[in-house]
Amino acid sequence: MSLSLSAFIAFIPIALVLIFMVGLRWPATRAMPLAWLVCALIGATLWKMPAGLVAASTLSGFGSAVNVLIIVFGAILILYTLRESGAMETISYGFTTISPDRRIQTIIIAFLFGAFIEGSAGFGTPAAIAAPLLLGLRFPALAAVCACLMLNSIPVTFGAVGTPIWFGLKNLKPVVDAAVGQGAPVASFDAFMHQVGVYSARIHAVAAILLPLFVVCFLTRFFGKNKSWAEGLGVWKFAVFAGLCYAVPYLFTAILSAL
Secondary structure, three states: OOHHHHHHHHHHHHHHHHHHHOOOOHHHHHHHHHHHHHHHHHHHHOOOOOOOHHHHHHHHHHHHHHHHHHHHHHHHHHHHHHHHOHHHHHHHHHHHHHHHOOHHHHHHHHHHHHOOOOOHHOHHHHHHHHHHHHHHHHOHHHHHHHHHHOOOOOOOHHHHHHHHHHHHHHHHHHHHHHHHHHHOOOOOOOHHHHHHHHHHHHHHHHHHHHHHHHHHHHHHHOOOOOOHHHHHHHHHHHHHHHHHHHHHHHHHHHHHHHO
């Protein structure tokens, strides 16, 4: 079987999830078991996986899912605790006293505060917490969601205390170790992970300086009273400053993490 065909077959369960959950609006409780069944059948029939290996892989997947669910549970618990205790209104009032300018509020809440929440919890927590804060400040619902999702793109790589890189690349350890034994230009798997972190931080550091200003301009153009891109440019100094405050420690932490 060619590599291209193997990749296409491996993508089928993912495609089914997208079709069922996005296209047909099925709940995850219906879509995910069906995707698992298709994946198990593909592994058993096309890739000749023994039944024991299919069962072991399933249990391993459950274990990985539990790790993620624990973090998500904590994030949801924080959200409901803030809401039921009245802390959400207090936080919203605090942000209002910092600046009544919605452009500034967008950068502080959706970008800086959202990045902090992403780093500590991740897994959609910034949108779950920052978006309601923007709604409490009378942002249009669609504007709050768009701002939080767009500005949460940069912190995701190192979100949840580095879980995306660790969880996404840990399965490459045997491959990297084998390459190291054959003279690859990395000293170890840890050195490889460090290189990935540094390259990611370099790319995101540039985006962090530019994206906050773009999002503010996007909001003033499509949700502002005057429908103007130029109105968003009025806070370019603060937007760039906020981007630098995020990007510089972000980059230096990634570079110095191996020391």
